[in-house]
Amino acid sequence: MANSEFDLAPSDRRRVWTHLVEKLERHYSDPSLLRVAPPLDPAEVRDYCSVDFNTPVTPTDAIDYVTAGLDQFIVHTSHPGYYGLFNPRPAFAGIIADAITAVYNPQLAAWSHSPFAVEAENYVIREFGRKFGYSQDSIDGTFTTAGAEANHTALLLALTKKVPHYGEKGLAGTPHAPVIYVSAESHHSFAKAAGLTGMGRESVRVVPTNKSFAMDVKALHRMIAADEGAGLLPVMVVSTLGTTGVGAIDPVKEIDSIARKYGMWHHADAAWGGAAAISSRYRHLVEGIELADSITFDAHKWLSLPMAAGMIITRHPSILSETFRITADYMPREGKELDIVDPFTHSIQWSRRFTGLKLFMAMLIYSWEGYEKTINSQFETGELLRRKLRAGGWKIYNDTKLPVVNFGLADLEGNPEKITRFCRKVTDSGKVWISVYKTGQTSTLRACITNYNTAEKEINLLLNTLSQARAEG
Numbered sequence: 001m002a003n004s005e006f007d008l009a010p011s012d013r014r015r016v017w018t019h020l021v022e023k024l025e026r027h028y029s030d031p032s033l034l035r036v037a038p039p040l041d042p043a044e045v046r047d048y049c050s051v052d053f054n055t056p057v058t059p060t061d062a063i064d065y066v067t068a069g070l071d072q073f074i075v076h077t078s079h080p081g082y083y084g085l086f087n088p089r090p091a092f093a094g095i096i097a098d099a100i101t102a103v104y105n106p107q108l109a110a111w112s113h114s115p116f117a118v119e120a121e122n123y124v125i126r127e128f129g130r131k132f133g134y135s136q137d138s139i140d141g142t143f144t145t146a147g148a149e150a151n152h153t154a155l156l157l158a159l160t161k162k163v164p165h166y167g168e169k170g171l172a173g174t175p176h177a178p179v180i181y182v183s184a185e186s187h188h189s190f191a192k193a194a195g196l197t198g199m200g201r202e203s204v205r206v207v208p209t210n211k212s213f214a215m216d217v218k219a220l221h222r223m224i225a226a227d228e229g230a231g232l233l234p235v236m237v238v239s240t241l242g243t244t245g246v247g248a249i250d251p252v253k254e255i256d257s258i259a260r261k262y263g264m265w266h267h268a269d270a271a272w273g274g275a276a277a278i279s280s281r282y283r284h285l286v287e288g289i290e291l292a293d294s295i296t297f298d299a300h301k302w303l304s305l306p307m308a309a310g311m312i313i314t315r316h317p318s319i320l321s322e323t324f325r326i327t328a329d330y331m332p333r334e335g336k337e338l339d340i341v342d343p344f345t346h347s348i349q350w351s352r353r354f355t356g357l358k359l360f361m362a363m364l365i366y367s368w369e370g371y372e373k374t375i376n377s378q379f380e381t382g383e384l385l386r387r388k389l390r391a392g393g394w395k396i397y398n399d400t401k402l403p404v405v406n407f408g409l410a411d412l413e414g415n416p417e418k419i420t421r422f423c424r425k426v427t428d429s430g431k432v433w434i435s436v437y438k439t440g441q442t443s444t445l446r447a448c449i450t451n452y453n454t455a456e457k458e459i460n461l462l463l464n465t466l467s468q469a470r471a472e473g
């Protein structure tokens with residue numbers, strides 16, 4: 001094959017591969033040599049990025065420049081001192097998968113272009129559907145860019161089910177304005193999705209939460225009845241299993257009964273917390289998830305795969321096709337002759353990368369048992385953190401079993417500026433990263449076990465850094 005300059009000569013390419021692997025291995029083997037979070041100076045970063053596109057550099061120089069930029073100017077989620085926003089240290093199996101995907105570049109729009117890729121994804125989706133408790137013969141689903149697209153998809157499924165001719169006529173197909181219900185602790189992607197569907201963000205009803213930050217089911221019931229009485233069309237209710245801020249788990253079974261009573265779509269947003277289903281010890285926390293019509297689950301959160309790999313899984317095998325089926329004359333036609341589904345008729349996306357390989361490969365290499373062990377150990381590390389914080393005189397605000405802890409001090413909770421200053425002092429140490437989360441009027445510090453390598457040594461370092469910041473006042 002002729003070598004375009006784009007390919008490099010094979011011998012040069014080998015040298016570049018080797019250089020790249022050495023760079024990546026150095027970062028992967030010990031990110032704790034770096035500051036967890038960079039100082040945030042936009043001018044400095046923009047200056048670093050302002051290169052001359054008229055003057056090419058060698059691939060190795062480009063690699064050095066880009067990795068040095070990343071070393072200095074990102075939050076290192078792979079650092080064991082990162083107690084962050086569900087962003088994991090990427091497990092090695094997922095990294096291998098992303099490299100393979102980049103080289104083979106399978107196109108997942110049409111089945112006939114990538115039979116292996118499409119069927120591997122279908123297989124892993126069905127296995128996860130079963131793990132969540134769906135029955136084998138009714139599972140369908142697709143990989144999404146991430147959880148926000150999965151939640152958006154769920155809303156489209158609900159509208160397709162509830163609004164006559166939604167796909168063709170949109171909201172003009174009904175005189176009753178559709179509304180959806182989420183808890184006050186739910187993810188804001190539903191507001192975005194409501195905007196995108198044309199329902200508008202005001203059609204999202206925010207249901208208050210109880211003292212465990214879980215959805216108040218009585219309030220939900222009242223709100224639905226009132227909306228129905230007012231001529232609106234309740235189309236969907238969302239149970240969040242593991243809220244982003246405090247790890248609350250909505251009462252999924254009670255919410256499901258209400259959804260059935262009013263003929264609504266019930267979506268379970270288990271983007272992070274769904275991983276509990278893999279552990280026989282913690283599975284009970286998400287019991288009832290199998291009742292939901294659809295589930296959002298992100299493999300790039302608790303399953304520690306590189307960003308991003310969201311999934312929408314449903315127990316209604318024809319609803320994705322009803323929602324997204326479109327015929328395009330230029331697309332391959334095998335979909336008509338073979339017993340297969342073209343992914344572009346099943347999802348918001350068209351051209352799509354082999355997102356699911358990360359999960360397929362991780363399952364091959366780690367197996368359910370490997371994941372179960374890791375997930376259990378992260379639960380235990382979360383418990384250890386809670387215990388040590390309590391012993392250190394910190395107040396704990398959430399009461400979830402999931403490994404996310406909201407904590408603080410009486411004189412910080414009502415003072416957003418003071419707690420933000422406190423948090424910045426902690427993260428400025430460069431050794432740990434935590435965040436501030438405000439629920440209602442209460443400001444809390446939030447630490448989540450997102451890195452499977454975070455263990456007692458790192459927890460002790462976090463506690464020491466917190467004590468030091470506290471002593472400095």
Ligand SMILES: *Cc1c(COP(=O)(O)O)cnc(C)c1O
Nearest residue numbers: 146147148187244269271272298
């Ligand atoms: C992270 C998260 C989302 C959004 O998912 P992305 O992968 O960030 O798009 C939605 N819901 C919950 C509960 C989440 O934790």
